[in-house]
Structure formats: C-alpha cells, structure tokens
Amino acid sequence: MSIKVEGLTKVYSTQKAIDNISFEAMEGQITGLVGPNGAGKSTTMKILTASLTADGGEAYVGGLNVSDDEMKVKSMVGYLPESNPLYPTMYVKEFLTFIAKIHKLKNASQRIDEVIESVGLTKEKHKKISSLSKGYRQRVGIAQAIIHDPKVLILDEPISGLDPNQIQEIRQLILKLKKNKTIIFSSHILQEVESICDKIIILNDGHIVADDELSHLQKDYSQAIVIEIELLKSMSKNVFQDIDPTINFVKSEGNHYIIEVGSGEDIREAIFDRVVADNNKILSMAMQKKNLENLFKSVTKV
Numbered sequence: 001m002s003i004k005v006e007g008l009t010k011v012y013s014t015q016k017a018i019d020n021i022s023f024e025a026m027e028g029q030i031t032g033l034v035g036p037n038g039a040g041k042s043t044t045m046k047i048l049t050a051s052l053t054a055d056g057g058e059a060y061v062g063g064l065n066v067s068d069d070e071m072k073v074k075s076m077v078g079y080l081p082e083s084n085p086l087y088p089t090m091y092v093k094e095f096l097t098f099i100a101k102i103h104k105l106k107n108a109s110q111r112i113d114e115v116i117e118s119v120g121l122t123k124e125k126h127k128k129i130s131s132l133s134k135g136y137r138q139r140v141g142i143a144q145a146i147i148h149d150p151k152v153l154i155l156d157e158p159i160s161g162l163d164p165n166q167i168q169e170i171r172q173l174i175l176k177l178k179k180n181k182t183i184i185f186s187s188h189i190l191q192e193v194e195s196i197c198d199k200i201i202i203l204n205d206g207h208i209v210a211d212d213e214l215s216h217l218q219k220d221y222s223q224a225i226v227i228e229i230e231l232l233k234s235m236s237k238n239v240f241q242d243i244d245p246t247i248n249f250v251k252s253e254g255n256h257y258i259i260e261v262g263s264g265e266d267i268r269e270a271i272f273d274r275v276v277a278d279n280n281k282i283l284s285m286a287m288q289k290k291n292l293e294n295l296f297k298s299v300t301k302v
C-alpha cells in the first residue's frame with residue numbers, strides 16, 4: 001500500500017498552495033514532509049486524506065485515485081490533523097467508541113481496548129479529554145487515527161508542542177506502527193524527522209526542493225561541511241569561490257555568510273589569509289558538518 005502523487009496542484013483563490021508536485025511514499029517506511037510555514041504540507045496531507053480536492057494532478061493511495069474513490073480511500077487512511085480536533089467534554093473511551101461507530105467497526109469493544117493499550121492510554125481511558133496533558137491528547141489523536149487499522153497513516157505535526165519526554169514517547173509509538181503501513185509525518189523539528197523518517201521530502205513555497213532516502217542524504221552530509229563567517233566589511237562572493245570553487249552560498253547578507261564547501265576541505269585558514277590580505281577582519285568563523293538543518297536552510301533560503 002503506497003502513495004503516489006503526480007503533478008498535484010492546489011490553488012486558494014489566486015495563490016498556489018502546492019504547484020505541480022510529484023512524489024511517492026512506500027509501505028513500511030515513514031516519509032517526512034518538512035518545510036517552512038505555508039510551504040504546502042497540510043494542503044498535501046488534506047488532499048491525500050480526501051479532506052480537500054486538488055485543482056490539478058492526481059493522488060493515489062494504494063492504487064486508488066483519491067478523487068474517484070473518496071470513501072474507500074477514507075476507510076484506508078488514518079489521519080491526525082495538525083489541530084488534533086477532539087471533543088474535550090468526552091471521556092477517552094467514550095470518544096473512541098464514537099469514532100469506532102463512525103467506522104462501523106465489528107468487534108469494536110475489543111478493538112478499542114487494543115488501541116487504548118497500544119497507545120498507552122490504559123490509565124487515562126476513563127478520564128475526560130479536557131483533563132489530559134497535550135502528550136496524552138496526542139495519543140488520543142493517534143488512537144482515533146489507527147482505530148480502523150488503516151494501511152496508510154497521515155500525521156500532521158504529531159509532536160508539535162510536546163516536551164522532550166512526550167516527543168520520545170510519541171516517536172516510539174509511531175515507530176511501532178510503521179510495520180506494514182505507509183506513514184507520512186510532518187514536523188518542524190528536523191532532529192526528530194532525522195531520527196524517525198526513512199525518506200525526506202522538503203517543500204518550499206508549494207514546490208518540492210528535496211526528495212530522497214535519509215540514508216542517501218546522510219551520505220551527502222558526510223562529505224560536505226558548512227562554515228559560518230562574520231566579517232568586519234562585506235567581501236565579494238567571487239573571492240570565496242576563488243578559494244574553493246565547490247562553495248555554495250547558503251546565506252550571504254552584508255558581512256554575514258554561511259557557505260557550504262562541497263569538497264569537504266577545511267578552508268578556514270585560506271579564508272583567514274584572504275581576508276587579512278584584503279585588509280578586512282574576521283569577527284567570527286565556525287565550522288560544522290553538513291546536516292539536515294543546514295540542508296533545509298540552503299534549499300528553503302531561510
């Protein structure tokens with residue numbers, strides 16, 4: 001059961017929220033959808049869950065076209081929306097019973113107990129949703145998404161606003177669910193995306209700017225380095241490129257630069273000599289290995 005998106009486009013009045021995007025997500029994998037606010041992540045997820053119709057292109061879930069087989073797709077997909085809409089006055093078990101009824105589940109009572117146990121809500125099952133901490137409310141959100149044992153799970157920002165312990169618990173829960181499922185997961189916390197996802201898609205301004213297996217991206221990282229430099233006076237980009245032609249500018253604003261050195265050479269000494277020769281001064285210079293965070297910065301131009 002995989003997901004395939006071909007040339008998907010969504011326009012809100014005149015603004016293209018997503019513009020001709022194509023990607024695939026595979027079964028048994030967690031695909032991370034990342035990007036700055038407004039990049040189009042939620043729009044993409046809503047289309048995949050048949051909650052929103054696209055204006056162009058096609059989305060397939062398990063081989064079914066989402067726009068042609070809306071009801072079937074909905075029954076195959078579990079969705080945790082970013083806002084995690086729950087009924088605060090309901091009790092946990094009561095709420096899950098209500099969701100199970102919507103899905104017309106057979107053996108509902110057994111399944112509800114199973115899900116409550118698997119997401120770690122056994123002690124909270126008789127509590128009102130409004131009395132739960134954010135971490136437990138997220139578990140209820142995940143429980144309602146998996147109650148019908150969907151083959152596809154779409155989780156929009158499931159860890160936002162959680163403390164580090166809660167993040168770890170939800171991470172373990174998602175990893176436990178990944179077997180035999182196709183999971184798409186969006187998050188702003190890049191470290192978390194790196195620790196949980198098999199594949200990463202970076203969206204920026206409605207376009208896909210990176211799409212690769214995490215292991216491939218990490219292989220790229222292992223080569224390149226990133227140097228951040230602040231000078232007294234600005235220096236031409238060409239001068240940097242004379243030092244090493246594999247330089248790519250992640251940021252160049254006035255006297256502040258973040259450069260990626262594709263060759264992996266530590267060129268700090270050469271930069272120092274060149275700056276001194278130009279009668280300029282280095283205010284600060286720091287080097288680090290390339291990682292997902294600076295890849296994100298370079299492709300989304302933060």
Ligand code: ADP
Pocket residue numbers: 012013015016017018035036037038039040041042043044
């Ligand atoms: P993300 O989830 O990456 O933050 P969204 O998919 O929510 O991005 O939004 C993509 C773009 O579409 C944004 O510019 C947002 O303002 C716009 N947008 C989203 N929903 C609506 C809507 N219902 N009406 C108008 N514009 C919208």
